Amino acid sequence: MATIRDVAKLAGVSVSTVSRVLNKNGYVHTETENKVADAIQRLDYEPNAVARGLANQKTMTLALILPDITNPYFPLLSKAVENVARAYGYSVILCNADDHLGEPKSYIELLRQAYIGGIIFATHALEPQDIDYLNKHQIPFVVLDRAPTRQYSVVRSRNYEGAKLAVRHLLDSGCRQIAHIYGPPEIFTASERRQGYMDSVQAYDWYRPELMVPGDFQLEGGMEAAKQLMERHPDIDGIFAGNDLMAVGALKALLRMGIKVPEQVAICGFDGIFLTEVIEPELTTIAQPIYEMGALAVKILLGKIAGSDDLDQVHELEVSLVVRQSTKRGKLE
Amino acid sequence: MATIRDVAKLAGVSVSTVSRVLNKNGYVHTETENKVADAIQRLDYEPNAVARGLANQKTMTLALILPDITNPYFPLLSKAVENVARAYGYSVILCNADDHLGEPKSYIELLRQAYIGGIIFATHALEPQDIDYLNKHQIPFVVLDRAPTRQYSVVRSRNYEGAKLAVRHLLDSGCRQIAHIYGPPEIFTASERRQGYMDSVQAYDWYRPELMVPGDFQLEGGMEAAKQLMERHPDIDGIFAGNDLMAVGALKALLRMGIKVPEQVAICGFDGIFLTEVIEPELTTIAQPIYEMGALAVKILLGKIAGSDDLDQVHELEVSLVVRQSTKRGKLE
DNA sequence: ATCAGATGTGGTACCGGTACCATATTTAGC
DNA sequence: GCTAAATATGGTACCGGTACCACATCTGAT
Numbered sequence: 001m002a003t004i005r006d007v008a009k010l011a012g013v014s015v016s017t018v019s020r021v022l023n024k025n026g027y028v029h030t031e032t033e034n035k036v037a038d039a040i041q042r043l044d045y046e047p048n049a050v051a052r053g054l055a056n057q058k059t060m061t062l063a064l065i066l067p068d069i070t071n072p073y074f075p076l077l078s079k080a081v082e083n084v085a086r087a088y089g090y091s092v093i094l095c096n097a098d099d100h101l102g103e104p105k106s107y108i109e110l111l112r113q114a115y116i117g118g119i120i121f122a123t124h125a126l127e128p129q130d131i132d133y134l135n136k137h138q139i140p141f142v143v144l145d146r147a148p149t150r151q152y153s154v155v156r157s158r159n160y161e162g163a164k165l166a167v168r169h170l171l172d173s174g175c176r177q178i179a180h181i182y183g184p185p186e187i188f189t190a191s192e193r194r195q196g197y198m199d200s201v202q203a204y205d206w207y208r209p210e211l212m213v214p215g216d217f218q219l220e221g222g223m224e225a226a227k228q229l230m231e232r233h234p235d236i237d238g239i240f241a242g243n244d245l246m247a248v249g250a251l252k253a254l255l256r257m258g259i260k261v262p263e264q265v266a267i268c269g270f271d272g273i274f275l276t277e278v279i280e281p282e283l284t285t286i287a288q289p290i291y292e293m294g295a296l297a298v299k300i301l302l303g304k305i306a307g308s309d310d311l312d313q314v315h316e317l318e319v320s321l322v323v324r325q326s327t328k329r330g331k332l333e
Numbered sequence: 334m335a336t337i338r339d340v341a342k343l344a345g346v347s348v349s350t351v352s353r354v355l356n357k358n359g360y361v362h363t364e365t366e367n368k369v370a371d372a373i374q375r376l377d378y379e380p381n382a383v384a385r386g387l388a389n390q391k392t393m394t395l396a397l398i399l400p401d402i403t404n405p406y407f408p409l410l411s412k413a414v415e416n417v418a419r420a421y422g423y424s425v426i427l428c429n430a431d432d433h434l435g436e437p438k439s440y441i442e443l444l445r446q447a448y449i450g451g452i453i454f455a456t457h458a459l460e461p462q463d464i465d466y467l468n469k470h471q472i473p474f475v476v477l478d479r480a481p482t483r484q485y486s487v488v489r490s491r492n493y494e495g496a497k498l499a500v501r502h503l504l505d506s507g508c509r510q511i512a513h514i515y516g517p518p519e520i521f522t523a524s525e526r527r528q529g530y531m532d533s534v535q536a537y538d539w540y541r542p543e544l545m546v547p548g549d550f551q552l553e554g555g556m557e558a559a560k561q562l563m564e565r566h567p568d569i570d571g572i573f574a575g576n577d578l579m580a581v582g583a584l585k586a587l588l589r590m591g592i593k594v595p596e597q598v599a600i601c602g603f604d605g606i607f608l609t610e611v612i613e614p615e616l617t618t619i620a621q622p623i624y625e626m627g628a629l630a631v632k633i634l635l636g637k638i639a640g641s642d643d644l645d646q647v648h649e650l651e652v653s654l655v656v657r658q659s660t661k662r663g664k665l666e
Numbered sequence: 667a668t669c670a671g672a673t674g675t676g677g678t679a680c681c682g683g684t685a686c687c688a689t690a691t692t693t694a695g696c
Numbered sequence: 697g698c699t700a701a702a703t704a705t706g707g708t709a710c711c712g713g714t715a716c717c718a719c720a721t722c723t724g725a726t
Contacts, residue, residue, distance in 0.1 A: 001446075003712055014676045019714060026715090027673045049447040050392060051712035053383045054681050061426075069412050070607065075403045082402075082429050091447070093394075094427045099416050113334070114382040114424070219611060248611055255613045274403065278552060278581055279612050280588045336682055347706045352684060359685090360703045384682035387711050 002043035011039035022047055059115045062301065065095045065107060066122040072245065072273045073290065074122065077144075080294025081120060088302055090117065097123040106130065112137055118301045120144065120294075124187055140304035142297045147188045148314040153304070155297045155315045159189045159270075162286040162319035163196025166240045166268045169284070173266050173327045175238030177206045181225040181250060183217040183242040190217065193242050193270060211236070215246040222249025230257060230265075237265055238327075244269035244276050244285055251283065251326065266327040272319075281325035289317050335376035344372035355380055392448045395634065398428045398440060399455040405578065405606045406623065407455065410477075413627025414453060421635055423450065430456040439463065445470055451634045453477065457520055473637035475630045480521045481647040486637070488630045488648045492522045492603075495619040495652035496529025499573045499601045502617070506599050506660045508571030510539045514558040514583060516550040516575040523550065526575050526603060544569070548579040555582025563590060563598075570598055571660075577602035577609050577618055584616065584659065599660040605652075614658035622650050 004022075008015045013032060020026040021036040028036075039045070053059035064081050066074050082092045093116070095107055108130055111119060118140035126143065131151060134141050146154045170178050180197040183190025194212065201207045213229055215221035222241055226249065229236055241247035247269030254261055261267055261281055269276060272287025296315055303311050337355075341348045346365060353359040354369040361369075372378070386392035397414050399407050415425045426449070428440055441463055444452060451473035459476065464484060467474050475486045503511050513530040516523025527545065534540045546562055548554035555574055559582065562569055574580035580602030587594055594600055594614055602609060605620025629648060636644050 004714095005712080015713080016676060016678090016715080017674085020675090023714080027675085029674060032674080046442065046446045048387075048712050050383060050386045051681090052714080054381075054387050054683085055712080055714040057681070059383060069402075069415075070408045072405075072408075075405075075408050078427065079402050079429055079432075082427055083432050086428075086433065091426045091428075091443075093424045094411065094415055095419075095424075096412055096415050099412075100419065109379065110424075113379045252611070252613045275608070275611065278585070278608065280585045337684095338682080348683080349685080349706060349708090350704085353705090356684080360705085362704060365704080381682050384711090385684080387713085388682080388684040390711070 001048075002045040004045075004047065006043055007036065007039045007045050010043060011035045053115050057115055058117055058305075060089055061091045061093055061114070061116050062298070063093045063095055063107075063111050063116050063119045064122065065097050065119060065126075067098045067124070068096055069094065072275050073243075073271055076274070076290045077122060077294040080291040081298050084295045084298040088298075090298075090302075097125050106133075108133060108139070112139060118142070118305050120297050120301060140301055142301045142304070144293065144297060145187075145189050148316075150313055153300050153311055153313055153315070155293050155300065155317070156189070157288045157293065157317045157319050159192035159319075160196040160199075162270060162288075163193040163240070164200050165319070165321050166270065166286050167197055167200035169321055169323070169327060170238040170240060170266055170268055173238070173262070174329050175266055177211070177233070177236050178238035178240060179211040179213070179229050179233065179236045181213055181215040181222060181229075181239065181241045181246050183215060183246070187217065190242050197240055215242060215249075217243050217245060219245050219249040219252070222246030223253040224249075226250035226253040227257065230254065230259060239265060239267045241267065241269050244271040244273045244283065247283055247285065247326075248275055248279060251279065251281075262326050262329045266329055268327055272322060276322075276324070284324045284327040285322050286319050287322045288319050293317060334381075335378040337378075337380065339376055340369065340372045340378050343376060344368045386448050390448055391450055391638075393422050394424045394426060394447070394449055395631070396426045396428055396440075396444050396449050396452045397455065398430050398452060398459075400431045400457070401429055402427065405608050406576075406604055409607070409623045410455060410627040413624040414631050417628045417631040421631075423631075423635075430458050439466075441466060441472070445472060451475070451638050453630050453634060473634055475634045475637070477626065477630060478520075478522050481649075483646055486633050486644055486646055486648070488626050488633065488650070489522070490621045490626065490650045490652050492525035492652075493529040493532075495603060495621075496526040496573070497533050498652065498654050499603065499619050500530055500533035502654055502656070502660065503571040503573060503599055503601055506571070506595070506662055508599055510544070510566070510569050511571035511573060512544040512546070512562050512566065512569045514546055514548040514555055514562075514572065514574045514579050516548060516579070518547075520550065523575050530573055548575060548582075550576050550578060552578050552582040552585070555579030556586040557582075559583035559586040560590070563587065563592060572598060572600045574600065574602050577604040577606045577616065580616055580618065580659075581608055581612060584612065584614075595659050595662045599662055601660055605655060609655075609657070617657045617660040618655050619652050620655045621652050626650060 004015050004018050008018045018036050020028050021033050062085050064078055085092050120142050122144040142153045144155050182194040213225045215225045239250050241250055247267055251261055251267055259265055269283050269285040272285050276283035276285050300311055337348050337351050341351045351369050353361050354366050395418050397411055418425045453475050455477040477488050479487045515527040546558045548558045572583050574583055580600055584594055584600050592598055602616050602618040605618050609616035609618045633644055
């Protein structure tokens with residue numbers, strides 16, 4: 001494999017000059033530049049990424065840390081991250097955080113000694129001490145789906161407003177008793193959505209706290225919760241699930257119980273994952289711009305790496321109601 | 334960040350000695366080793382991965398190249414790869430090949446100049462010249478789902494046998510006219526499955542070539558194909574789809590047409606992705622050991638990196654029939 | 667004509683490890 | 697007691713880039 005010294009020798013110049021040509025910094029005579037370009041071409045030279053990383057104390061690699069890539073929310077997100085990163089010359093290292101929780105050496109230290117350029121956190125397993133560590137060592141990072149704060153840059157979407165949108169849509173579809181399956185309270189987005197639900201329904205006389213039941217953001221939790229809800233409150237005619245996976249679980253449970261969707265019970269999810277279009281009936285959902293969120297996260301991160309410090313701390317994206325079969329009932333009863 | 338020289342200074346030894354302690358090679362007196370270990374501890378020293386990579390001309394990083402992570406087959410595979418790789422101290426770079434097909438500089442060159450340790454190809458966009466390149470530059474690699482050959486190590490599963498298993502199961506479930514939706518002919522696994530179907534049904538008097546229709550291994554292709562099949566051959570009572578995604582598509586199309594599954598038509602897929610358990614009715618499928626395939630691929634790759642050259646070239650794993658609702662009909666008519 | 671600043675190029679220390687070679691000391695065999 | 701091998705340690709070139717510094721030449725303004 002050709003090195004910069006080989007190129008220098010062939011072009012009859014010093015390595016400094018070749019380096020200048022490569023990085024387009026410093027003065028280089030056009031004629032010299034051509035000679036160097038020619039040598040590069042002839043040797044099929046490519047600068048070595050590792051050597052560059054060592055010299056610059058920084059590599060063209062980003063890390064994406066997420067709970068579990070098999071969760072259907074994350075493939076699209078990671079695709080966005082990878083695509084945009086690559087467009088800017090960066091590679092992406094994938095880290096499934098859930099599988100390595102109790103590990104002695106944290107991911108972050110591992111990444112630092114690999115001179116990683118920056119990190120995107122799509123996991124909730126990010127502790128305050130990790131944040132301190134990142135800031136102390138000046139490692140650029142962006143966080144997804146977190147509470148707004150001045151401690152870091154966040155990319156998120158309007159969960160609260162989305163939840164209100166969902167409830168409004170269910171009401172508009174003729175539902176008169178809407179339950180909510182909420183996600184784990186330690187996940188901030190789940191709480192926001194729950195709050196959106198509460199604030200939307202509290203004024204109605206049919207509302208009772210028992211209409212809110214916990215799920216785990218997984219399929220099973222949704223099934224379980226829906227079953228429980230329908231057994232205890234048979235007159236529920238609408239379910240708003242805190243995420244799509246639970247909504248699909250709820251749908252599954254209802255179908256098994258012989259309850260017709262949307263005729264007897266309408267269902268609305270949250271996230272806008274591909275799965276909602278696969279099942280039958282297709283699921284109405286509050287769609288987050290997942291790809292855009294991933295793409296934006298990378299762009300902000302690259303901005304930070306480049307040194308811009310004045311990037312907005314919070315980037316909140318709009319969600320949108322996607323109406324599908326699961327809420328298409330004969331309006332108004 | 335502490336370097337090896339800092340450790341050497343603190344321990345009162347040379348960098349060579351520290352290096353020997355770190356890599357456990359060469360002679361080091363126990364007492365000296367303790368001093369060094371102590372210094373490492375005190376400085377919270379971690380050897381720098383990039384510097385190591387440069388010195389060794391090899392990094393602790395693997396690349397996983399796949400068509401598209403949003404295809405539901407790949408998240409579990411990539412999780413397996415990442416898990417096992419990390420257990421051995423390796424990181425994994427994710428590459429979505431589909432999105433970068435026509436690019437001037439191939440992925441592989443990019444990875445080589447990053448001193449990547451090895452590559453796992455789960456994509457079909459691997460050309461013969463790429464393979465020459467890999468071999469020429471001695472880059473260890475493993476390929477998934479390819480035809481057996483002596484050119485490289487392959488991890489695959491018994492597609493042909495699986496297809497026969499699927500047809501047998503449909504027959505056992507009482508189907509008397511079984512159609513097949515096959516995947517793209519350029520994908521070898523799709524052809525194997527098709528062949529398995531053909532060899533299983535050819536002897537029956539009901540068999541006609543028109544019972545085989547092409548799909549694209551995607552949801553849409555499955556829907557389209559199923560629709561066409563049922564319109565042209567209303568007496569079909571069983572469909573074997575070349576993969577789960579098309580099977581789910583077929584199911585969706587049938588449900589929309591008001592055809593009952595499994596009562597009127599039974600459906601069997603192939604792959605064993607999570608999606609088959611999510612939908613209702615749940616889908617019978619020929620399950621590949623996806624996680625195990627990923628894990629095995631990494632292990633073989635690591636073996637190659639370590640220098641074992643005698644690893645079996647072809648590793649073929651067993652598939653298994655997973656019977657679910659979509660084929661549970663009142664047996665024998 | 668003079669000189670400051672712009673332009674152009676080379677030399678080389680450094681990034682943080684590895685591994686080869688040299689050297690010193692200890693152990694063991696005869 | 698002598699020599700070969702084993703044990704123990706240090707010095708340093710090298711991996712392949714970057715970037716600072718030194719130095720030379722060329723412009724253009726006064």
